[in-house]
Amino acid sequence: MTVDRAGENVGENAGDRVGEDAAKRAVVTGASSGIGRATVVLLRQHGWEVVAVARREDRLRALAEETGASVFVADLTRQDDVDALAAHLAVTGPLHTLVNNAGGAMGLDSVEKSSADDWAWMFEINVLAVKRVTSALLPLLRLGAKDAGGADILTVTSIAGHVAYEGGGGYNAAKFAAHAMMDVLRLELGGEPIRVIEVAPGMVHTEEFSLNRFGGDQARADAVYQGVENPLTAEDVAETIVQSLERPAHVDLDLVVVKPVAQSAPYKVARGPLVPRGGTGVS
Known part of the structure; x- marks a missing residue:
């Protein structure tokens, strides 16, 4: 197992397994829980080399033990940590795919009453962190594209980045910005063999998203999914990715x-069972 953190190496070389065959290597951010964790698990099952990135070292260690992924501890709102991640990747093997998954929501208050600090946090993690990581890793992805014939930047946004809703002001604004960034990036990379993919999930029942949004209020978080037949799971979104x-x-x-x-x-x-309306149409 390898656990690296920004500015510190605490284990064997994370690149020892890279390059043995033609396996592609992906970086997945926000990998300590939810969609990010599920994506790391599934990519590893499909034979990918994966570098899982998140802030919580204990969760990354457990993920590494479970999957054999390499892991890197970093806070993506800090440029120094992002630079350290890029430097680590540059010396440990080729990079073919970046999955920008780190993100989150804070609060469900109106534009008038919501906290500007909450908005700033949402822009930092959903927009600026994506920009930092994408900028830092694009040179490595270009090298990976030469190695494999193509590379990918896949960003997990949200339907909140396409349709506004009451109480969503800060999160809507941040995810709309992330969506626009991907549209611009796709234009800027025209002519290069680099795909820019956006996956925009709707309601996903994970252990932390709504809990974090409501400041640890478990009852309020549970109410989001109450009565909803089969909300998406992290694994559903990982399969789509x-x-x-x-x-x-x-x-x-x-x-x-x-x-x-x-x-x-x-x-x-819809809350409650999903059932067809009206008659069967059979006489």
């Missing part, structure tokens, strides 16, 4: 929106 990455190299899924059937829009969710 991996399927997008494993399409033929010339196929670019620019935008994949994935929601549970019970969710028509961010603000319209």
Whole structure:
């Protein structure tokens, strides 16, 4: 197992397993829980080399033990940590894919009453961290594209980045910005063999997203999913991510929106059993 942290190496060389075959290597941010963790697990099951990145070393250690992934401890809101990640990757093997997954929401208050500090945090993690990591790793992805014939930047946004809803002001704004960043990046990388993919999930029942949004209020977090038949799981979204990455190299899924059937829009969710309306149409 390898656990590296920004500015400190605490283990064997994370690149020892890289380059033995033609396996591609991916970086997954926000890998300590939820969608990020599930993506690391599935990529490893599919034979990818993976560098899992997150702040919580204890969770990364457990993930490394479970999957054999390499891990790197970093706070992506700190430029020094991002620079250390890029330096680590540069000496440990080629890089073919970046999965920008780290993100989160804070609060569900109106634009008028919401906290500007909450907004600043959401922009730091959902927008500026994605920009920092993408900028730092693009040179390595270009080298990976030469090595493998192509590379990928896949960013997990949200349907909140496409449809506004009451109480979503700060999170909507941050995810709309992340969506726009991917659109611009796709234009800027035109002519290069680098796919820019956006996966925008709807309601996903993970252990931390709503809990963090509501400041640790478990009852309020549980109420988000109460009565909803089969909200998405982290594994559902991870499958969408991996399927997008494993399409033929010339196929670019620019935008994949994935929601549970019970969710028509961010603000319209059916609660209770899903049943057909009316008669059967059979006489």
